Amino acid sequence: MEINSRSKSFAISIASLVIFITVWELVCRLGFIEPLFLPPPSQILSRAVKMIENGQLISHTLASTRRVMVGFILSSMVAIPFGIFLGSSRFFMAVFDPLISLLRPLPSMSWIPLSLLWLGITETQKYSIVFMGSFAPSLLYIIEATKSIDPLLIRAAKNLGASKLDVMREVILPGSLPQIIAGLKVMLGIAWTCIISAELVAAREGLGFMIMNGKEYFQTDTVLLGMVMISITVMVIDVVFRKFERRLLPWTR
Amino acid sequence: MEINSRSKSFAISIASLVIFITVWELVCRLGFIEPLFLPPPSQILSRAVKMIENGQLISHTLASTRRVMVGFILSSMVAIPFGIFLGSSRFFMAVFDPLISLLRPLPSMSWIPLSLLWLGITETQKYSIVFMGSFAPSLLYIIEATKSIDPLLIRAAKNLGASKLDVMREVILPGSLPQIIAGLKVMLGIAWTCIISAELVAAREGLGFMIMNGKEYFQTDTVLLGMVMISITVMVIDVVFRKFERRLLPWTR
Amino acid sequence: DETPEKVTVIYGGSSWLGHYPAWVGIEKGLFQKHGLGVLFQNFYASSGRMGSLVAGDLDIASTGSISGIALMAAGSKGFMAFGTPDSYATVEGIIARENIKTIQDLKGKRIAAPFASSAHVLVLDILEQNGLDPEKDLTLLNLKVNEMPAAMHSGEIDACAAWTPHFNKLLKMPGHHLLVDDTEFSLYKKYKLGPGPDLLVVRKEFAQKYPKTSKAFVKGYFEAVDMLINEPEECAKVLMKLTNLSMEDQMEVLKDITWITGEEQRALMVDPGDFVAGMQQLAQFLVKHNQIDHAPAVKEWIAEDMVP
């Protein structure tokens, strides 16, 4: 039954996608919209074929993906333990609260001037934009997640002899993991925002560069292709995530 | 006791902030860092005084805040009911899943070319950037939040005669509200990212404009002042949010 | 012994015409002749390029002088200027719809310019000359040059200030005409100086550490300038790779540029230093229009040793 309903969902999704693309194509073909404003999917597809043949599409995609993943993984690797630590210590929470409040709302875009001054146009600068742009929101997010844990479970753990560190590792981490993972999915989107911004400035490859370059030359199809590529990449990463999620969260379903 | 520990936290936070600013000032004053790379807080302050006097700081801040709030509130007003609806209907979830997956990862930056084509250089275009950039992540987020509700409570509600709509309104909405609110805080950050991107293009006011213009003229203090203003604005909104939160979530603490 | 201490130079450029000599020098092997390998790093904006220069990622770059002056005003001593490669006055200007005949007609209209650029400065100056207040009499919008054609097309704006190649593109669009170009700029009338002349800059530490490398670069660079003057078609062929323009358009652009040779540099930069004086005026102009806080003494940033 479970399996059935899942494959049913999948079928519905596919159908809905097909309908969506068909409507889009028709609307463009029938001339309701100028291709400059919105090219039909077929035009995007032919642009994709062209760019796959000359190897550009793959190299832009890989460049951006690499940057996103490096920055994102680094930021998660710092944010998760640090967030759990802050979420379980009133004192350090108070110490870092003002700094986090200051840093958190800062959009990745606003880091570009400083990062350029500090790091120049290196790959490190790109990673740092992703890192700075996604670190503070991840941290906030993880701290919120730790607060959703039933305090009874923390009591129980301490009652069984758990130290503060044990509580973090054995209770707060796994207890907030489902929410953390949900949050990381959102963060991955933020990381992409960051990289697109970073690639605006001083980049010669990457999907951000491709979109901006396409815009420069009024190639709306290239712009849309770049957008679709971002979506596809995120979807692929999502599937990997989900596999990972099942592994990490065997107790849910 | 509660009150005591809260005011203690506050004191620690203030102390930590003071120390942070002092260290920063000292490091700059002692010449470890060039002011071009990182101006001391006092320089940022004097820039602030200057810009308050000529009225620019207030008008930039108000412009951005207005844009963020309009776009953000609109997107939340659509995303919350829609997210709860999708989170409680397998069928419609399946229908919209591919579209959401496509739209969600798209950074607000990538909407700029299309939004300019479609809406021109208007305030509506700015709102739309914020809307498009924060809608899909909010939606995803809210859908995830609805999944964290104990299915037992949904059963209980149905068992007491709740219709599908009742379940959404009486169980899924309040049950996911704490998480939704936590998520909206993150989304507000995303909305700011969007507006900074939007103000890059065809704007002559707003904090994004101010930061980017400051960057063009290598006025690192203006850049940092813009960043600080974003932080302060978000903090003010956060305080309002928190009041709101206590009202909305009386059952937590 | 003139062999350079260091054989690679990282140059920061873009597809703007100010970077043609560097590109030609690389493509035609002119730097190579002096034992140099030059790496051409692409940047969209002058400010990003200048930031990278002072951060130590670039060795030499060409920049719009507004960015240069702004960086001086910010107090950065990390770079020096050593030349100006070109003068252009007819590939930048304000383009308007046909119904706008005079500057006065701009009243109440929407005009776009990329803020903090030469075109921005041009607009501010022209408006001032005609007694218009950019805050009250009209709406001045910050728009990137590449966004202007669409905005003009859709009627979002009534006029815009742009430079080549978008300048040419905008002019060709039906119903558009040239309102003014850089020749109307107040400083041009006095100093033959456009609102944003190109400036060759070097990282100070680099110039001090590798004087011979710097010299070698300057030599190769101005040989490329000579080649641009003497063999424009040969150069256009390699430039198409940089600019993505057609051969025809590329030649068109080249026609409008006056190249400044190595021999002329000393007079402009050092003695009597007309160009530097003009830059100083520009700095004051920027202060007057609240674009920068104070005018730096431009002279202090000239690397006299490196000027050919």
Place this chain on the structure above:
Amino acid sequence: MDPVNKDAKISIQKVSKIFYGKQKEEVVALQDLSLNVKDGEFLVIVGASGCGKTTLLNLVAGFDAPTQGQILLDEKPVTGITPECGMIFQQYALFPWKTVQENVEFGMKMKRMPRKDRKERADRFIDIVSLKGFEKSYPHHLSGGMKQRVSIARSLANDPKVMLLDEPFAALDAMTRQVLQEQLVRIYEKHRKTIIFITHSIDEALLLSSRIMVMTARPGRIAQEIVNDLPHPRNADVQLSTRYMELKRTIWDSVQAEVMKSMEVQAD
């Protein structure tokens, strides 16, 4: 057992329920269980811990579908959750974001009863479970027994035809329990409800039931059915009668045998 029974309010027909674990291992919670509950009957189910009692109630309430077999309510198959079968959950299932009062009012609110009537009726049931003064408290400020009483009041206030009670009095002291037992019997008799009631207390089973079903150890089947013929009211005298002792003995032995079996099952 007769699969189609005209009299039956609830007819459970050859029902099996299998749960699949992570590694696809099966837990057979119920196997081939058939049972009819007549209109107005008070059926008490007893059985070893983990034998499938809650599972059975979940199937009747429509929370879950049987792996095999079917369940009829008023001769119509149960396909989804229906408010006709009011459930009192073993885990209380109170809404944490609603006060005691709002929790109790929930069912009535769903029926769009006017606010005033709702409040009055809720007050009455809050009184019945002795929680006056806690109307404005949220569930996590209540003791275990108090939560259970809120859950009872919420279900009673909703006035369902069929009531499914899963160890409703387990967290209550003997005295409160007795008061609520009496209230339940009163409501049952006055409103002619059909009740399925799970308990671990054989005394409680004998006191309340018109019929008792003992379930076997997992997989759950019917070990024994006992029609409770003790006279009403079942006061202290009745509880000292030999018939009472006899029934208690029988049930005890039957449950004991099943628990022993379940321990053996687990031992290998």
Place this chain on the structure above:
Amino acid sequence: MDPVNKDAKISIQKVSKIFYGKQKEEVVALQDLSLNVKDGEFLVIVGASGCGKTTLLNLVAGFDAPTQGQILLDEKPVTGITPECGMIFQQYALFPWKTVQENVEFGMKMKRMPRKDRKERADRFIDIVSLKGFEKSYPHHLSGGMKQRVSIARSLANDPKVMLLDEPFAALDAMTRQVLQEQLVRIYEKHRKTIIFITHSIDEALLLSSRIMVMTARPGRIAQEIVNDLPHPRNADVQLSTRYMELKRTIWDSVQAEVMKSMEVQAD
């Protein structure tokens, strides 16, 4: 009562606990309660639902601080949570992300016991609570009674000197309950533990305790203390003795009076 008592393992001295609601209204859960528990004592607490039993246990375990008064454990004030007092929670408090086995192993893991020893010991206690075969199951795949048994096993396996049990057998059938009661007594006698045990079953109280404390209705104080002098082993014979009946009667009356009072308190 003597506030400093050299013999006392646990000394509760004039303890009050007040909870503040949203609108600052007070709930006085405990008032001026003093009590000493000697080393090796088996104290059973009975009382009306909501009278403050869980609250008292929470204070002893250090989960919460008294509003007034203090609590000494081994003559040292309780200031935080200590693993010396093992708690069995009314709400089970199992870790949902850990299997039965991992839950039971938790305390030992915290003591850095080697994996193999841990597993062996966990297996033994899983066996004691008859959950063999469910080692790999997650809590939400277990029935209510099974969860309660996991919680018992987890605490027993951790071998605390003092055990605090909050209605540990409430969700269990009579037979399983009896088996576990026997196991608990065995462990208590063999390892000389000090136990505070909350129950609603007076029979259970009489069967297990060395002393019984009846609490008053909220605010919780001591209504009556009874030293349980019934002879060991407390088999069927003892349960039919007049002394047993007498004690049961006394306690019942005492609890009943308090419940009545609590209903009156709520009525106005």
